[in-house]
Amino acid sequence: MIIQADDPIVEIHDLTVSYDKKPVLWGVDLTLPKGQLIGIIGPNGAGKSTLIKAIMGLIPNSSGYIKLFDDELSNVRDRISYVPQRETVDWDFPASVMDIVLMGRYGKLGIFKRPRKVDREVALDSLRKVDLEGYKDRQISQLSGGQQQRVFLARALAQQADLYFMDEPFAGVDAATEKTIIKLLREMTERGNTVVVVHHDLQSVTQYFDWVLMLNMRLVASGPTAETFNTEMLQETYGGKLTLLSEVGNLLKQGAFPSREKNEQVKS
């Protein structure tokens, strides 16, 4: 069940993404509405992180295109923020909390320029929003998991974007932090920002999200949570892997076939 959004902020057309020639996401077609809190759910290996990485241009598409604000990614980068999974970086890096949050300003600053006073103010304000103001000079190696996650969120806030993609912001955080984060995300969407979140916990889906994407190597459902998030769709999403699809994927990898034939080859 795929419901299209009116006046979409994200538009994905026939997107296939492969790792090492093996497609992990097949033919995704969807649109996402503005100003909503959107959840991406699906079992392990469903391609949830892959989808947002592909949107952010971190992995090349095998086919299809993505439009953000009805434009190319490279033209609207300063309106988009990406929060990677917490474990993807080494937190034993010689930097303070403030240093990391200031990184959120680098996109606006451009190359060569040092952070200005106004950037520090924005960073400090972002830290305040995630309740970490008192931690600004703390070394990042001393933070707990929940605090690390909030530092990443503060960095995203410092970007002052309109559209946010967050990879598992609730992974490994305690209940109190989860509450702080969800409250913050709510405030953001109320201000008209759009927030897309990769999420694991099915229990909280209806409570958290306005719109939900259900993935399992292909798009199973996309639409308002109330209409989309039902038993039938859940069964289709979580009802086991499409083994045939995986095996075809493996064949593509072994034989090193391209997942889409190039146009000129078709013509000849």
Added chain:
Amino acid sequence: METFIDFFSFTDPNVRYVVLGSILITASSAIVGTFTFLKKKALVGDAVAHAVLPGVCLSFIVYGEKNPLVLIIGAFITGWLALTLIDIISSKSKIKEDTAIGLILSVFFGVGIFLLTIIQKSGNAAQSGLDQFLFGKAASLVGSDLVTFSLVSVILLIAVYVFFKEFTLIAFDKDFASTIGLPIKTMELILTTLTVLAVVVGIQAVGVVLMAAMLITPAAAARFWTEKIQVMIWLAAIFGAFSGLSGAYISYVAPSMPTGPWIVIVISTIAFFSFFFAPKRGIIIRYLTQKRIQRHIVDENILKALYHLGEEEKNFFDERTIETILSKRTLQKEVLLKSLRRLKREGYLKNSNGYWSFTIEGKNRGQRVVKLHRLWEVYLTQYLRIAPDHVHDDADTIEHVLTPELEARLEKLLNYPTTDPHESEIPYA
């Protein structure tokens, strides 16, 4: 001593060249190397260092004499080629990066040694000194060489200063850097180029074989002393410069001695010293902290045992023998005696004729440990739903960990329970 004064008075212009050159070279490679270190690409630095040798030899064969600029260009080409090949092999084939590095390092170095041997057998008089590129010879830095090498070092320093923000971001979080539109490929290309340049100028002083140490070791040593990347870079530069200076000195005093190994020994000594003695990150301070915690635990366990005895006999201030304490708590006798003496010194226990008893403070502290133990057991059974017979061991650890703030929160959360899951009374002060 005389040579020492000769050297450090810097009256001899040659000495000045050598000192200045060595310091510039080692400090700038240490600075560039800090980013190699933070990006966890130490082995790549080693591969580049070895891969410049064939370039040096080829330039010499083509040009016919030892012109530093020409040698640098040759070294740069093969060093850079090696890095590109490592990238291609690890991304396009099934071979993993470590294997690719091993392959490239040995193939390039092998070819380099091969070419070097050919040059040495060729009888070209100009070739003398070319083999110094293997282990370095700071003393051979003179006049025109120095100008070239210093220029490259200055370029390195300026580039790191200009791109500091970008290099740091890429080292910490490359994906994020990419999403804000930073030209990652270009930036990595620049950093790679800087690394190769650092190696190319560094080999004059250190030699290709040991150049990796000059890139990585100063940064590794500096990391122990600081949590700030700016400070880390400065420290790495200072450590590097110091080892460069000592290398220059030894090269001056004992011309037959290769400089590289000497520099490496000095910088490694600094690194070892940091490894052991650095505050916070050093291994000794960690060991001492662990020991202190162990003592703390033993002390609290003994106070707890005495408190338990007091509970059983309804008299907390009775005098106890060592045997009685041991019946409550299995411990090595020496450990027990040491701890008892410590507790007496600190005012928690009294001792008369081999009999031990609580002071008021000792009783209070023992009581607090017992209270925390029992509160934690209640917490585990109520909030984690762990069976009462499984909570004791966990509480044995946590009782030493809980801070007064957590203690207050725990009391409030559980609403001051009177007994633990085993019906023992929880003693409040």
